[in-house]
Amino acid sequence: MSVDKRAQGEGWIGVDLDGTLAHWDHFRGEEHIGKPVDAMVKRVRQWLREGRDVRLLTARKANPSIRRWMVEHLGQQLPITNVKDRYMIALYDDRAIQVKRNLGTTRDQDEDQVWNKKET
Numbered sequence: 821m822s823v824d825k826r827a828q829g830e831g832w833i834g835v836d837l838d839g840t841l842a843h844w845d846h847f848r849g850e851e852h853i854g855k856p857v858d859a860m861v862k863r864v865r866q867w868l869r870e871g872r873d874v875r876l877l878t879a880r881k882a883n884p885s886i887r888r889w890m891v892e893h894l895g896q897q898l899p900i901t902n903v904k905d906r907y908m909i910a911l912y913d914d915r916a917i918q919v920k921r922n923l924g925t926t927r928d929q930d931e932d933q934v935w936n937k938k939e940t
């Protein structure tokens with residue numbers, strides 16, 4: 821019997837890597853992962869202590885550097901995925917623009933920040 825984990829508040833939390841968990845300025849190669857972003861790493865570590873299902877949701881192809889980085893900075897490896905599913909309850913991502921459900925409206929200030937951000 822399947823249980824709808826999301827309906828019970830037990831779904832997974834997706835966390836982006838570049839620019840979210842790890843500092844990002846420009847592409848430095850597949851093996852390079854930026855220094856940890858302390859506030860985000862702290863948040864993830866707290867979720868893990870609470871037993872939450874946290875997954876790395878990244879456009880990068882999984883590689884040993886990412887796994888080593890997670891062990892070093894998060895104390896464990898998170899599952900790596902590039903796919904959302906209906907059990908994902910939240911996504912933390914530096915490029916995401918939050919849209920109000922069923923309304924299509926955004927928080928203008930956030931939108932402006934994402935679009936105007938220099939990445940190269």
Ligand SMILES: [Mg+2]
Pocket residue numbers: 836837838839840913914915
């Ligand atoms: Mg990012």
